[in-house]
Amino acid sequence: MTSPPLFELLLRLGDDRLVLGHRNSEWCGHGPILEEDIALTNVSLDLIGQAQLFLDLAGAVEGKGRDADALAYWRDETGFRNLQLVELPPGDFAFTMLRQFLFSAWSHGYLAGLTEAENEDLAGIAAKAAKENRYHLRHAAEWVIRLGDGTEESHGRVEAALAELWPWTAEFFHVDRVDEALAKSCHLPSVETQRADFEKIVNEVFGRARLTAPEGPGRMAGGRRGRHTEHLGHMLAEMQIVARSHPGATW
């Protein structure tokens, strides 16, 4: 892997949001109530919008003429740099909301650091994303609390989702040469700071939701190096089919 660190970081930021946005958008027309259907599609729109901005900037940094569409539709699975957590299928409503909560809780501190990056475009895009992330986090946290502190059925579902999702969160805190190379210029928070910020939010919400984070080791992770679960390829097949069947189509 020899591509420049800033390009890699922008792919990570873009791909996390593109894949999670796509997964959340699978709820469109299937939300449990109309307001929630609208909320989830709004969150998806924000995430995919953020992805477009990060990926356009990635293309500009790379300097080979690729834009967000080229990067989204014409890279294969191994070219994607998203966390494995975000590529898992949406599961039930508790799973979707808990995943959004965990991702937004981690993003909160991470994006705050990026708003002070030396690259002005990156800092500005991160500042906008941070504002949007705040209300995503608020919305998802509200659901985690309601479900966790709700009925036996809802508690059981969010608890099962937590048992499945928690081991994937270990990947948030893997640091590699990209993070190390950019720590200063992009103002990336240290792993200790990221973990402390994440745990502060999670502990407060879990306390009120009557949930306990499971013990045990994290999953194997490799999303940042292009290693993915079986699920990403299926999702990309659906996401990319139209663009690849009709290259260059406009409407």
Add this chain to the structure above:
Amino acid sequence: MNRTSEAIVSALARNAEEARVLEALREIKDPEVPVIDIVELGIVRGVTLEGEKATVRLTPTYSGCPALSVMERQITETLSRHGWREVAVKKVFSPAWTTDWMSEEAREKLRVYGIAPPGKAETQELVPLGPPPRAVPCPFCGSSNTSRESEFGATACKSIHVCHSCRQPFEHFKAI
């Protein structure tokens, strides 16, 4: 205190010609909220004029707002009509847009249109179910006896509320 639309134009314009271009841009309305123009919305960050070329600097409202590409097209069409041979739109991301940049008149136009205007952008608690967020006054009857139904509405920039005094549901342009 919010600025007037005129104050926005005079703060952006470095000379009379730029002021004329900014006035021309005021013909362009937000496609989602067709009563307010893009200058009073606060997303135009300035113009640069060189010979027959006009460059407009624009800041996105929300990352995924589909209205932005429509507005970019309208900027090109409008300035071409005003005689600019070449028109470019340059996106400026930093600092990020806030509803605090919306003019005083734009807020009043929103209210008359039936959308409660944004209050001052301030940071709400991250973890919810605490004290309810500030009640948004009803754009129809002015009552503060309202509640929020959903933080998400028909577009990214609006939330859904209901007025308990006049029993009208209404939209609110979120403060961000």
